[in-house]
Structure formats: C-alpha cells, structure tokens
Amino acid sequence: MNRPGDVTLCQPDNDRGCSVCCGLFNFMDCTRENLSAFLQGGSSRAGDYAVYEDFRLDAAVRDPFTHICPYQGFISAGKPGCHIHPLSSGSEGRERSLFSSKICSGFLCPAHKILTPGEKETLVEHVKDWYLYSVAICDPESFSFLQSHITDTYRIKPHDPETGILLNTGLAAHAGLLAQSSGVIFYYSQPEYNLHKGEFCVRYNMKNREPVVEGIRKRADHLISPR
Ligand code: SF4
Numbered sequence: 001m002n003r004p005g006d007v008t009l010c011q012p013d014n015d016r017g018c019s020v021c022c023g024l025f026n027f028m029d030c031t032r033e034n035l036s037a038f039l040q041g042g043s044s045r046a047g048d049y050a051v052y053e054d055f056r057l058d059a060a061v062r063d064p065f066t067h068i069c070p071y072q073g074f075i076s077a078g079k080p081g082c083h084i085h086p087l088s089s090g091s092e093g094r095e096r097s098l099f100s101s102k103i104c105s106g107f108l109c110p111a112h113k114i115l116t117p118g119e120k121e122t123l124v125e126h127v128k129d130w131y132l133y134s135v136a137i138c139d140p141e142s143f144s145f146l147q148s149h150i151t152d153t154y155r156i157k158p159h160d161p162e163t164g165i166l167l168n169t170g171l172a173a174h175a176g177l178l179a180q181s182s183g184v185i186f187y188y189s190q191p192e193y194n195l196h197k198g199e200f201c202v203r204y205n206m207k208n209r210e211p212v213v214e215g216i217r218k219r220a221d222h223l224i225s226p227r
Contacts, residue, residue: 006112006117006120007117007120007121007124008108008112009109009111009112009115009120009123009124009137010108011079011081011087012124013124014076014079015078015079015128016079016124016128016130016133017075017076017079017080017081017130018080018081018130018133018134018137019039019069019072019073019080019081019082019134020109020134020137020138020186021107021109021186021188022068022069022071022072022082023066023067023068023069023072024038024039024068024072024080024134025062025134025138025178025185025186026061026062026063026066026067026068026184026186027059027060027061027062027068028059028060028061028062028182029059029060029179030062030178030179030185031179032131032175035131035134036131039072039073039074039080040073040074041073042070042071042072042073042074042075042083043073043083045070045071045073045083046070046071046073046083046084046089046093049070049071049096050096051096052067052069052070052096052097052098055070062182062183062184062185063184066184066188067098069082069097069098069099071083071084071093071094071096071097075088078129078130079130080130080134082094082104084096084097085104107188109137109186109188110140110187110188110189110190110193111136111137111138111140113190114140114141114144114190114193115140115143115144116144118158119140119143119144119147121158122147122158122159122163122164122167123136123143125159125164126163126164126167126168127164127167127168127171129168131175132168132171132172132175135171135174135175135178136171137186138178138185138186139174139178139185139197139200139201141197141201141203141204142171142174142200142201142202142203143167143171144203145201145202145203145209146166146167146170146171146174146202146212146216147163147167149170149213149216150163150166150167150170150216151163153220154166154220154224156224162220162223162224165219165223166216166219166220166223169215169216169219170202170212170213170215170216172215173211173212173215173216174202174208174212177200177208177211177212178200181199181200183196183199183200184196185200
C-alpha cells in the first residue's frame with residue numbers, strides 16, 4: 001500500500017514505534033496510563049508465554065473479535081514494538097504469535113494508504129510521543145484534517161515548529177475524546193475504517209471536532225502573532 005519512497009510508519013526511526021495493529025487500542029481503557037502499563041510488561045510476557053494461547057486477558061476490550069498480542073511492549077524507552085520480532089530480539093520468534101511472521105510481515109494498516117507522503121513526513125517529524133503517534137495511526141483522517149486546518153487557519157507551513165506544537169495539541173485533545181468513547185478505534189482495512197470513521201474522526205464528527213479545534217485555537221493564541 002506504500003508508494004515508492006514513502007515512509008513506513010511502523011518503526012520509522014530509532015525513537016518512534018507502533019504496535020497498534022497488535023491490538024493495543026482494543027483495550028476499553030485506552031488511556032495513556034493503562035496502555036503504558038501494558039507495554040511496560042511486554043518483555044516479561046515475551047518470556048512467560050511460549051504460545052499465544054497461553055495468554056489470558058481479563059481486561060474489557062472494544063472488539064471481542066480482535067486479539068491483543070502479549071508480545072508487544074516498549075522495545076526501548078517510549079518506542080512500542082514487538083519483542084519477538086527479529087529486529088528486536090535477533091531471531092524470528094513470531095511463529096508463536098497468533099498471526100505468525102507471514103501475516104505480520106505482509107500487513108500495512110490503512111494509515112499507509114490514507115496519508116499522503118507529505119503527511120507521513122510531518123507525522124514522523126512532529127509527533128515524537130508514542131501515544132499521540134499511535135492515535136494518528138489509528139485515525140489518519142483526523143491527522144490529515146488537523147494538519148490542513150492548522151496550516152490553512154494560521155498560515156503556517158507543514159514543517160514550521162508551530163505546526164508541530166499545534167498538531168500535538170490537537171492530537172492530545174482527540175486522544176482524550178477517544179479514550180472516553182467505548183467504540184472500536186482501530187480498523188484493519190480501509191473499507192472498515194471508511195464505514196466507521198464518522199463515529200470519531202474530527203473531519204466528519206462535529207461533536208469531536210469542536211473541542212479539538214477550540215483547544216488548538218487557545219494554544220495558537222499564545223503561540224502565533226497575527227499574520
Ligand atoms: S498499526 Fe500500522 S504503523 Fe502501526 S505497526 Fe501496524 S502496520 Fe505499522
């Protein structure tokens with residue numbers, strides 16, 4: 001789904017990483033605190049569970065038909081990833097996961113197709129925090145909307161530092177709204193995402209858009225002089 005030269009969003013650099021398609025945002029409690037605590041436990045789960053079926057999850061989930069892989073975790077400080085992937089552990093261990101190496105290696109989430117090459121660049125450039133980065137991956141059209149809204153409204157360019165500050169402000173506000181909701185947040189295919197994005201995406205959902213845009217406006221008031 002990526003075009004030649006496109007950024008692959010999964011592990012784009014030494015600091016950024018993602019494990020959203022490992023089911024991270026399937027937790028009903030998808031607050032930063034809860035997901036951080038789960039990711040902190042990844043290395044011990046990778047040692048404890050010889051096969052995926054050994055893992056039993058007691059937590060409430062958003063979609064009972066979507067798995068939460070026990071082997072995801074922080075592979076370095078603030079960098080979600082897979083503890084049994086050869087690039088983190090040095091050997092192929094994904095055969096003991098539910099999807100095994102073949103499906104894991106071949107999958108790219110809808111964000112890869114939905115975001116333009118330029119939007120992928122600004123996402124990687126500006127969004128350093130793993131939680132906000134994950135929210136942008138879950139809901140790429142919200143990221144895309146936020147970038148256009150910020151650059152058009154405040155007449156700044158995608159690579160300006162102010163754009164980064166306002167993008168992170170908007171993503172943080174959106175993350176808070178997603179955490180308060182009870183519906184599915186991440187979809188594995190673009191048709192599924194398209195079917196449900198109106199329930200949460202700020203491009204379409206005015207109830208979500210208004211507080212997010214208002215939060216950006218307040219931040220911009222202190223950041224940008226009138227141009
Ligand atoms: S959710 Fe997307 S960006 Fe994240 S690891 Fe999966 S395919 Fe990569």
